[in-house]
Amino acid sequence: MPLKVSEILESELYTKENLVTLLNASLEDSELIFAKAAEIKEKFVGSKVFFRGLIELSNICSKNCYYCGIRRGNKSPVRYIVSEPEVLEAAHYALDNGFGSMVMQSGERIDKRFIGYVEALLKKIKILSGGRLGITLSMGEQTEETYRRWFEAGAHRYLLRIETSNRELYYKIHPQDARHNYDQRLEALALLRKVGYNVGSGVMIGLPFQTSEDLAEDLLFFKEQDIDMAGMGPYIEHADTPLFKFRDLLIPKEERLLLSLKMVALLRITMKDVNIAATTAMQTLAKDGREKALRAGANIIMPNLTPLKYREGYLLYENKPGTNEQVEDSIRNLENQIHAAGCLVGYGEWGDSKHFAKRKYDSKV
Numbered sequence: 013m014p015l016k017v018s019e020i021l022e023s024e025l026y027t028k029e030n031l032v033t034l035l036n037a038s039l040e041d042s043e044l045i046f047a048k049a050a051e052i053k054e055k056f057v058g059s060k061v062f063f064r065g066l067i068e069l070s071n072i073c074s075k076n077c078y079y080c081g082i083r084r085g086n087k088s089p090v091r092y093i094v095s096e097p098e099v100l101e102a103a104h105y106a107l108d109n110g111f112g113s114m115v116m117q118s119g120e121r122i123d124k125r126f127i128g129y130v131e132a133l134l135k136k137i138k139i140l141s142g143g144r145l146g147i148t149l150s151m152g153e154q155t156e157e158t159y160r161r162w163f164e165a166g167a168h169r170y171l172l173r174i175e176t177s178n179r180e181l182y183y184k185i186h187p188q189d190a191r192h193n194y195d196q197r198l199e200a201l202a203l204l205r206k207v208g209y210n211v212g213s214g215v216m217i218g219l220p221f222q223t224s225e226d227l228a229e230d231l232l233f234f235k236e237q238d239i240d241m242a243g244m245g246p247y248i249e250h251a252d253t254p255l256f257k258f259r260d261l262l263i264p265k266e267e268r269l270l271l272s273l274k275m276v277a278l279l280r281i282t283m284k285d286v287n288i289a290a291t292t293a294m295q296t297l298a299k300d301g302r303e304k305a306l307r308a309g310a311n312i313i314m315p316n317l318t319p320l321k322y323r324e325g326y327l328l329y330e331n332k333p334g335t336n337e338q339v340e341d342s343i344r345n346l347e348n349q350i351h352a353a354g355c356l357v358g359y360g361e362w363g364d365s366k367h368f369a370k371r372k373y374d375s376k377v
């Protein structure tokens with residue numbers, strides 16, 4: 013007989029079968045999962061939330077993922093790259109407002125010019141902040157040499173979602189060619205770890221064809237990969253992408269949000285001391301989606317510092333919020349949401365993953 017939700021949480025036996033039961037829990041039972049995650053969060057990472065000012069550096073992408081609004085094959089977005097003075101202005105803003113860190117995210121490019129541009133930006137941000145701003149990158153799969161160059165120039169965290177740990181599903185949501193290769197993505201995660209980054213990964217939740225078993229496997233995958241941080245969120249359809257034709261297979265948006273919150277809570281429960289982002293995609297499905305994610309175990313928020321004129325160009329999915337919101341307004345909203353969730357902002361702190369610190373320490377002793 014399968015165990016009940018309360019029995020699994022009590023026994024702390026997080027097998028695949030038990031994780032599936034937890035992912036399928038009713039709304040009422042989900043509250044038990046969230047309460048357990050909140051308890052573990054308080055004990056292992058505390059109630060501080062860390063801000064990472066987000067720059068969506070460029071929507072130019074050489075890849076063609078079937079789900080993404082800025083995929084190479086989509087002719088509608090006006091392609092852009094944020095200029096150096098604009099990036100540095102955002103870095104000043106982050107510094108002046110007590111953000112400990114920045115995140116630079118971008119479409120994937122592997123050409124020399126782009127790699128050099130990112131390297132130069134990293135060095136300049138480090139100089140202008142006197143080393144005070146920590147920097148996370150999310151720029152897809154690169155060579156070991158590129159990862160090393162960017163690390164040496166000042167980036168110390170890197171987010172690379174596996175998108176789904178199910179190889180078959182991976183190939184349903186990506187073209188089958190050399191640029192979209194599951195093993196290469198896995199290899200990139202290994203390279204990031206080798207170079208010395210705090211390594212983050214994540215998945216999309218509620219994809220067409222995805223099952224609770226797949227999501228349970230994703231949680232086990234994160235554990236096996238020993239990731240330091242995670243950025244997960246609901247999959248949200250975009251009309252100008254190939255995956256849109258499967259929209260009738262999707263679960264309703266409220267259920268997708270609940271499932272995403274359960275994934276956050278279960279990752280907190282199973283990995284305890286990792287950093288987990290409350291993502292924009294959660295906020296897209298509910299105004300208080302990020303607040304809910306903080307209550308479910310997340311501890312990182314990435315306020316968008318991309319200049320407003322570029323925001324329409326970075327529509328990964330439909331109804332992405334913040335395209336015409338002033339930065340100051342959104343920060344004020346965020347602070348209110350964070351306080352409402354019973355958390356504090358860790359101003360001026362990097363807020364690195366405690367999991368990373370522990371694995372570095374363990375590797376020395």
Ligand code: SAM
Pocket residue numbers: 079080081117118119120150151152153171172173175215216245246247248249250293328329
């Ligand atoms: N190009 C880099 C990469 O793919 O790793 C970083 C930028 S990419 C836009 C960041 C993340 O956006 C992806 O990892 C993917 O999970 C997410 N994303 C793209 N399209 C999405 C969609 N339709 N719904 C939800 N998330 C999406």
Ligand code: SF4
Pocket residue numbers: 073074075076077080081082083084118119120152
């Ligand atoms: Fe490009 Fe990343 Fe979008 Fe894939 S998910 S198309 S790599 S920006």
